[in-house]
Amino acid sequence: MKTSYLFIPTILGISVQSSNLQQPVPAGLGDHDIQVYPQELGLEASAAQGVKLLDSIIKSSPLLSFHRSIVQIPSISDDEKTVGDFILDFLSAHNFTTEKQLVSPDTKDHDERFNIYAYTGEKRHVDILLTSHIDTVPPYIPYSLHAPTKPTTSPYKFNRTDLLIAGRGTVDAKASVAAMIFALIETLEEDQNPTASLGLLLTVGEENSGAGMKFFSNSDLNPTPPIFRTVIFGEPTDLNLVAGHKGTFGFKVTAHGKAAHSGYPWLGTSAISSLLPVLSVLDGLEDRSPEEGGLLRGEKLGQSTLNIGVVRGGVAGNVVPAFAEAGVKIRLAAGTVEDTRGIIERAVEEGKGKVKAGNGIGDDDAGIELSFDRGSLPQFFDTDVDGFEVITVNYGTDAFSLRIGEGGHRVRRYLYGPGSIHVAHADDEAITVGEIEEAVRGFKRLISATL
Numbered sequence: 001m002k003t004s005y006l007f008i009p010t011i012l013g014i015s016v017q018s019s020n021l022q023q024p025v026p027a028g029l030g031d032h033d034i035q036v037y038p039q040e041l042g043l044e045a046s047a048a049q050g051v052k053l054l055d056s057i058i059k060s061s062p063l064l065s066f067h068r069s070i071v072q073i074p075s076i077s078d079d080e081k082t083v084g085d086f087i088l089d090f091l092s093a094h095n096f097t098t099e100k101q102l103v104s105p106d107t108k109d110h111d112e113r114f115n116i117y118a119y120t121g122e123k124r125h126v127d128i129l130l131t132s133h134i135d136t137v138p139p140y141i142p143y144s145l146h147a148p149t150k151p152t153t154s155p156y157k158f159n160r161t162d163l164l165i166a167g168r169g170t171v172d173a174k175a176s177v178a179a180m181i182f183a184l185i186e187t188l189e190e191d192q193n194p195t196a197s198l199g200l201l202l203t204v205g206e207e208n209s210g211a212g213m214k215f216f217s218n219s220d221l222n223p224t225p226p227i228f229r230t231v232i233f234g235e236p237t238d239l240n241l242v243a244g245h246k247g248t249f250g251f252k253v254t255a256h257g258k259a260a261h262s263g264y265p266w267l268g269t270s271a272i273s274s275l276l277p278v279l280s281v282l283d284g285l286e287d288r289s290p291e292e293g294g295l296l297r298g299e300k301l302g303q304s305t306l307n308i309g310v311v312r313g314g315v316a317g318n319v320v321p322a323f324a325e326a327g328v329k330i331r332l333a334a335g336t337v338e339d340t341r342g343i344i345e346r347a348v349e350e351g352k353g354k355v356k357a358g359n360g361i362g363d364d365d366a367g368i369e370l371s372f373d374r375g376s377l378p379q380f381f382d383t384d385v386d387g388f389e390v391i392t393v394n395y396g397t398d399a400f401s402l403r404i405g406e407g408g409h410r411v412r413r414y415l416y417g418p419g420s421i422h423v424a425h426a427d428d429e430a431i432t433v434g435e436i437e438e439a440v441r442g443f444k445r446l447i448s449a450t451l
């Protein structure tokens, strides 16, 4: 048996072992097993042929082709216009009534930014709203396809659903965007006159400011009391339903001192020496019980956590530092923002009490100041649809920014989507064909359960 090796550079990321001559099987489009016979590609196979093979899997699926198109258009927050125009055209071509909701107009230095609002049927104010975002975090990472594993059998087989699609936004959140659009299209194909009206909201700026969802919240598309009965948020949840995610609360601690020569420290006041005991108390809040002044815990979301993410201060080793500051972010599992603000204020007082004698201007405030951001509450979602695993997650979503007016009926909210948050925002952001396809079925199940 003649054995030779065929290397299909980079795109397959594999070497395929060629063995005895068998009839090559076409790349199994439509069925699930892909069999790669190297001789099908020829021993001289070029990278271009390798690309063609994987490419044909994407090309044969309208869903995967659409996903590819929107990933290939970069849309880092603040620069979403091109992908927005593409999706608008696609939706119009598929019988949606579309609206561009202008979040910020075209200016000399900046393209316009808009949310996409789309619905089917007559009703502009829909019963069921599916929503996700079209912006991504930086940097742009190009779209690429990767065969799943090294070949261990001959012929080398892989399941088409395991084909890996990599690039920025493949998961967060363009997989959700593509899957929800196709779930809507398929739902309407299967049921021409659904009992409820269906709509889609695709926002800008989710990753950096929530600007798109905040704009929608205050627009005439979001009346009080609410008209929609169900909102389905699409974000990477590994195809699980999410019961809740934590809120966030950030603050800055600033210490002011007085500069002096480090040989004569008693002539100055060290801002860093004032800040350190305060940070030490804050750093321990996660491990203390709430009764002892620690951060709050919740039944669903567990422990609130605290991260001291930035510390800055001083100018040189031989100068007593006149200034120091720390940036802190808390992920709130329970309670209100005000509750946690009180916990932080008390902890800072305790820390100030530990600043060594003689280091504080006037000694009662140790030159320490606190400034808080507005914070956002933990969010809880509905999970009452059978057939899904239920999890909680530690990241925030547009659910923070969607204000649901008082009065009227209770609005059900679900959070679901394909792909893992562990690779979203990372350099190796990637998703399998199978996850995207399963998400279409998942969104359809959520839609039909709430219809």
Ligand SMILES: [Zn+2]
Pocket (backbone or CB within 6 Å): 133, 172, 173, 206, 235, 236
């Ligand atoms: Zn996202």
